[in-house]
Amino acid sequence: MRNQHARWVAQTxxxxxxxxxxxxxxxxxxxxxxxxxxxxxLLILAVMFCGLSSAATIGAxxxxxxxxxxxxxxxxxxPVIIAGNLVIVFLWHIIALRRTERSKAFDILALAVGAGxxxxxxxxxxxxxxxPLVLNLAEPQAGVVSAAFSWPQIVTASIGGLLAxxxxxxxxxxxxxxxx
Amino acid sequence: MxxxxxxxxxxxxxxxxVLGFISCAMISSIxxxxxxxxxxxxxxxxxxxxxxxxxxxxxxxxxxxxxxRFDKLFYIAAIGLQCxxxxxxxxxxxxxxxxxxxxxxxxxxxxxxxxxxxxxxYAAYLTRHRDELKxxxxxxxxxxxxxxxxxxxxxxxxxxxxxxxxxxxxxxFAAGLRGTFVMQLAIVLIISIPLGFRFLSQYxxxxxxxxxxxEDLSIDAGxxxxxxxxxxxxxxxxxxxxxxxxxxxxxxxxxxxSDFIFPVICEEFGFLGGMVVLALYVALIxxxxxxxxxxxxxxGALIAIGFMCMFGFQIFxxxxxxxxxxxxxxITLPFLSAGGSSVVANMIAIGLIMSVxxxxxxxxxxxx
Numbered sequence: 001m002r003n004q005h006a007r008w009v010a011q012t013x014x015x016x017x018x019x020x021x022x023x024x025x026x027x028x029x030x031x032x033x034x035x036x037x038x039x040x041x042l043l044i045l046a047v048m049f050c051g052l053s054s055a056a057t058i059g060a061x062x063x064x065x066x067x068x069x070x071x072x073x074x075x076x077x078x079p080v081i082i083a084g085n086l087v088i089v090f091l092w093h094i095i096a097l098r099r100t101e102r103s104k105a106f107d108i109l110a111l112a113v114g115a116g117x118x119x120x121x122x123x124x125x126x127x128x129x130x131x132p133l134v135l136n137l138a139e140p141q142a143g144v145v146s147a148a149f150s151w152p153q154i155v156t157a158s159i160g161g162l163l164a165x166x167x168x169x170x171x172x173x174x175x176x177x178x179x180x
Numbered sequence: 181m182x183x184x185x186x187x188x189x190x191x192x193x194x195x196x197x198v199l200g201f202i203s204c205a206m207i208s209s210i211x212x213x214x215x216x217x218x219x220x221x222x223x224x225x226x227x228x229x230x231x232x233x234x235x236x237x238x239x240x241x242x243x244x245x246x247x248x249r250f251d252k253l254f255y256i257a258a259i260g261l262q263c264x265x266x267x268x269x270x271x272x273x274x275x276x277x278x279x280x281x282x283x284x285x286x287x288x289x290x291x292x293x294x295x296x297x298x299x300x301x302y303a304a305y306l307t308r309h310r311d312e313l314k315x316x317x318x319x320x321x322x323x324x325x326x327x328x329x330x331x332x333x334x335x336x337x338x339x340x341x342x343x344x345x346x347x348x349x350x351x352x353f354a355a356g357l358r359g360t361f362v363m364q365l366a367i368v369l370i371i372s373i374p375l376g377f378r379f380l381s382q383y384x385x386x387x388x389x390x391x392x393x394x395e396d397l398s399i400d401a402g403x404x405x406x407x408x409x410x411x412x413x414x415x416x417x418x419x420x421x422x423x424x425x426x427x428x429x430x431x432x433x434x435x436x437x438s439d440f441i442f443p444v445i446c447e448e449f450g451f452l453g454g455m456v457v458l459a460l461y462v463a464l465i466x467x468x469x470x471x472x473x474x475x476x477x478x479x480g481a482l483i484a485i486g487f488m489c490m491f492g493f494q495i496f497x498x499x500x501x502x503x504x505x506x507x508x509x510x511i512t513l514p515f516l517s518a519g520g521s522s523v524v525a526n527m528i529a530i531g532l533i534m535s536v537x538x539x540x541x542x543x544x545x546x547x548x
Binding site for chain 2 (some may be wrong): 028029032033114123126127139140141144145147148150151152155
């Protein structure tokens with residue numbers, strides 16, 4: 001039991017550290033494409049190999065670290081980004097990983113539904129609620145923020161899912177997948 | 181004859197028409213004035229689709245396997261056609277790239293047709309030398325055989341050159357090249373990016389710098405992407421309505437009817453409008469993939485793979501550029517962006533894929 005707990009802490013810590021490093025390293029690119037795709041990939045790999053609780057912890061802590069290190073422009077976005085991360089890991093867990101046998105069809109379904117659901121959470125939360133009600137941003141800036149939380153979220157969540165599916169067979173040789 | 185008509189891929193036949201309708205409607209929204217609701221560009225676009233459908237029919241009728249014997253002719257024609265942009269008095273330069281030739285009554289973009297010739301010529305070469313691809317020198321030779329055409333195009337038009345490189349790698353990989361060799365080539369290319377930066381012209385460096393510094397609006401390309409994002413974001417979920425785009429009307433977004441047509445669609449029809457367009461593209465790629473999956477011969481499969489890489493990368497690059505996810509290039513959105521050469525060449529490509537589907541597909545999955 002203690003061994004399992006130690007393993008959970010170690011794996012969660014490693015994935016969280018890799019995720020934070022990925023955010024810092026890709027920051028000079030000044031572009032959400034690489035960072036967003038890597039973050040989504042690591043979240044999905046975490047749920048695959050460490051389980052739902054571990055991935056949810058990483059998904060909840062990483063936006064706070066990003067905001068603390070100045071990588072997120074507005075603090076009010078943080079709860080919504082956490083919700084988006086939780087939704088994508090939960091849906092991957094439910095659709096693709098909780099089954100007795102993994103299947104490509106359900107992996108692709110999880111990829112599509114996860115990306116769509118994360119986008120919806122971010123779009124409704126940030127574009128429809130935070131930007132008009134909390135931040136009161138003027139039109140050009142509101143437009144840019146809205147654009148950042150629309151299409152790019154679907155693209156990065158989909159690419160993150162695809163990368164996770166490509167990387168997972170290699171990673172499975174080193175880490176046995178989590179039992180659901 | 182009736183059986184052949186029945187076996188034609190009707191989805192592939194219909195998709196360009198649907199995208200063409202959207203294209204003409206959007207170009208009309210962008211270019212039309214109160215006194216002239218049908219701008220010259222709309223007329224050119226409609227004419228291009230008509231000519232394109234004619235050539236598509238021709239591409240279906242002619243057995244694509246007959247092209248196999250003439251691959252060297254296609255290869256030389258591709259290089260010769262592209263070299264026309266170096267002829268003084270014939271070449272036209274715009275936005276820093278030498279893409280067009282002026283024929284007096286019409287201007288043509290040879291690189292669009294070069295893509296079609298390249299796919300046929302390279303597919304034939306790879307089919308002939310498939311066994312040699314397993315050795316290092318065979319693979320290197322195949323890469324070097326394909327290299328001159330993308331390299332010549334990249335010299336005058338970096339965006340289209342990159343599309344051809346993607347097609348080259350896609351076809352090489354599909355022909356049976358070892359994954360390790362592709363990885364080695366990819367690593368060499370990635371390492372050479374900083375070296376290549378020195379050889380870029382000023383406008384290309386500016387675009388790359390703007391990509392890495394999206395907040396710096398003093399760079400022209402950065403300002404273009406900023407306006408594209410404002411247009412996409414301000415459209416919201418359902419858009420402002422047809423011909424109601426504010427960013428579009430302000431003229432702050434450049435080349436709206438070709439390179440930046442996607443932000444205009446999103447501004448006027450919102451996220452859902454953009455989603456419909458992308459769903460149509462997904463259907464297009466899925467149909468081409470289906471043809472590849474059912475192909476019984478390598479030559480036909482490679483032709484379809486080359487064009488799938490072309491359409492897939494162009495869509496990804498153009499939409500990504502509008503969202504600031506990719507650097508700004510002059511790559512058009514297939515069938516939607518204004519441009520006769522692009523439309524006609526894309527229709528020929530669809531015709532060739534349909535020809536493969538008609539003559540070279542089994543009921544079950546064969547090639548993959």
